[in-house]
Amino acid sequence: xxxxxxxxxxxxxxxxxxxxxxxxxxxxxxxxxxxxxxxxxxxxxxxxxxxxxxxxxxxxxxxxxxxxxxxxxxxxxxxxxxxxxxxxxxxxxxxxxxxxxxxxxxxxxxxxxxxxxxxxxxxxxxxxxxxxxxxxxxxxxxxxxxxxxxxxxxxxxxxxxxxxxxxxxxxxxxxxxxxxxxxxxxxxxxxxxxxxxxxxx
Numbered sequence: 364x365x366x367x368x369x370x371x372x373x374x375x376x377x378x379x380x381x382x383x384x385x386x387x388x389x390x391x392x393x394x395x396x397x398x399x400x401x402x403x404x405x406x407x408x409x410x411x412x413x414x415x416x417x418x419x420x421x422x423x424x425x426x427x428x429x430x431x432x433x434x435x436x437x438x439x440x441x442x443x444x445x446x447x448x449x450x451x452x453x454x455x456x457x458x459x460x461x462x463x464x465x466x467x468x469x470x471x472x473x474x475x476x477x478x479x480x481x482x483x484x485x486x487x488x489x490x491x492x493x494x495x496x497x498x499x500x501x502x503x504x505x506x507x508x509x510x511x512x513x514x515x516x517x518x519x520x521x522x523x524x525x526x527x528x529x530x531x532x533x534x535x536x537x538x539x540x541x542x543x544x545x546x547x548x549x550x551x552x553x554x555x556x557x558x559x560x561x562x563x564x
Contacts, residue, residue, distance in 0.1 A: 367397040370527050371457060371488055374557050376405070378486050379453060384408020386452040389478070390431070391415050391439050391471075392459035399430040413451075415442045418505055440467065443474050450480045457488045465510045472520065479562040487517070487558045491526060494553065517558035527555040 375398075380386075383406045390398050393414040402410055414431035415438075416422050422436040435442045439459075454475050460468040475485050493511025514524045529552075 367395070368458075368529055368555070370529060371555065371557070372401070374525055374527055375455065375457065375486055375488070376401075378484055378559050379406070382407040383410035386410045387450070388412045389415065389451045389454040389475075391454065391456035391475070392417075392462070393425070393431065394418075394421055394458075396421070396425050396428070396430050398455050398457060399425075403430055410452075413449075415439050439471055439475075443471075443478070450478055450483075452480055452483050454478065454483070454485045457486070458490075460487060461489045461494070461508050461510050461512065462505060463509060468510045468512075469516075476560060476562065481562055481564065483562045485560045485562075487522070488527070489556050489558075490529065491554045491556050512556065514556055517556065520560075522558035522560045524559075525557045527557055529553045529555045 379402075383402060385408065388402060388410050390402075390412060393399055393416045396414070399412050399414055402412055411432045412430070413433040413435065414425060415435045416425075417436070417438045419436055422434050425431050425434050435445075437445075439456075456471075456475065460471060463471060472487065479485060489512045490508075492513055494508055514526070517524050
């Protein structure tokens with residue numbers, strides 16, 4: 364996630380325990396490291412955070428500040444393939460899977476479920492529906508939107524969903540264009556979906 368929408372913070376925080384001490388957390392597509400910073404500074408305890416990010420400049424930034432306990436510079440598919448037995452208490456994939464092709468996105472969603480311990484939580488946030496834009500944001504060509512999702516894509520797979528107003532898409536000009544696109548094409552302002560899945564067995 365290279366851009367961050369503050370409207371996501373409270374809903375995501377609500378799904379996590381206040382004390383993160385001793386927990387292992389995976390941050391998928393950490394971008395500028397906003398979630399890692401929040402997890403280390405706004406909760407009780409010190410979680411062990413693994414960050415996965417395919418865009419090398421973001422990883423280089425994290426090597427300097429050392430927010431993440433482990434940084435994997437590669438795709439989430441590569442990480443899952445290279446770490447088949449790794450499990451987590453919580454996984455956050457915020458504003459990530461819309462950047463994957465549809466089949467890859469659905470496969471990643473299914474694979475992430477398998478990487479939770481019993482009682483673990485998977486939190487995914489995406490734009491509500493297809494949202495254009497993202498190309499080249501921050502110089503990152505991987506930021507292009509390649510998929511669109513609605514609530515049914517998640518509820519059919521057992522996720523609980525919440526709709527969240529979106530403050531921006533990615534940058535000021537894309538914000539204006541994206542908002543205009545939604546209003547003209549969909550008759551409503553842009554919003555996001557938070558999908559939550561908990562491993563109960």
